[in-house]
Amino acid sequence: AAGVIQSPRHLIKEKRETATLKCYPIPRHDTVYWYQQGPGQDPQFLISFYEKMQSDKGSIPDRFSAQQFSDYHSELNMSSLELGDSALYFCASSLGRSSPLHFGNGTRLTVT
Amino acid sequence: SQQGEEDPQALSIQEGENATMNCSYKTSINNLQWYRQNSGRGLVHLILIRSNEREKHSGRLRVTLDTSKKSSSLLITASRAADTASYFCATDADSNYQLIWGAGTKLIIKP
Numbered sequence: 001a002a003g004v005i006q007s008p009r010h011l012i013k014e015k016r017e018t019a020t021l022k023c024y025p026i027p028r029h030d031t032v033y034w035y036q037q038g039p040g041q042d043p044q045f046l047i048s049f050y051e052k053m054q055s056d057k058g059s060i061p062d063r064f065s066a067q068q069f070s071d072y073h074s075e076l077n078m079s080s081l082e083l084g085d086s087a088l089y090f091c092a093s094s095l096g097r098s099s100p101l102h103f104g105n106g107t108r109l110t111v112t
Numbered sequence: 113s114q115q116g117e118e119d120p121q122a123l124s125i126q127e128g129e130n131a132t133m134n135c136s137y138k139t140s141i142n143n144l145q146w147y148r149q150n151s152g153r154g155l156v157h158l159i160l161i162r163s164n165e166r167e168k169h170s171g172r173l174r175v176t177l178d179t180s181k182k183s184s185s186l187l188i189t190a191s192r193a194a195d196t197a198s199y200f201c202a203t204d205a206d207s208n209y210q211l212i213w214g215a216g217t218k219l220i221i222k223p
Binding site: 088 | 142145157207214
């Protein structure tokens with residue numbers, strides 16, 4: 001069965017650079033979520049989209065933005081990167097709210 | 113902010129023993145979900161229990177939900193080395209699309 005695909009798997013950037021993370025949800029899933037997870041931490045919700053419209057916003061910094069495109073893939077854009085942005089970034093998708101989330105394997109971002 | 117709390121934070125048991133993890137939450141919910149995460153990997157959904165359910169089974173997993181105490185437990189029976197992972201509970205409240213996550217329990221199964 002198709003899973004959530006994230007790219008790249010690993011990304012190394014320098015401070016003040018920009019990064020773009022991509023997510024391809026499971027086909028026919030209507031909701032996409034972005035999470036940030038620091039080492040040993042629980043996932044921190046960043047933002048979600050329902051049918052390509054932003055549906056909820058969590059602890060996403062103003063330096064970050066996200067969108068979902070007509071083909072349902074989503075991108076998380078991160079600018080003016082800081083050392084503290086180093087983390088695992090997960091995308092998840094679901095079919096409808098109150099349904100289980102299906103996670104990708106994440107993008108590990110390292111900011112040096 | 114996260115509302116879920118899990119205990120214990122870490123649990124180390126021998127293979128074959130049962131493992132119990134607990135989750136508490138603060139607001140009324142539609143459902144509560146349990147996820148497993150292997151180190152550096154994505155979370156994997158294990159089981160979902162709705163607010164009108166009290167117990168649910170899936171293979172070696174047993175989940176209970178006590179809405180009066182706002183708590184849930186996850187029992188893994190006959191543990192295996194492959195069960196070594198972090199386990200998170202997440203609650204789905206009525207207000208938005210945002211799951212509220214617990215801090216997780218790190219489970220280590222010793223062979």
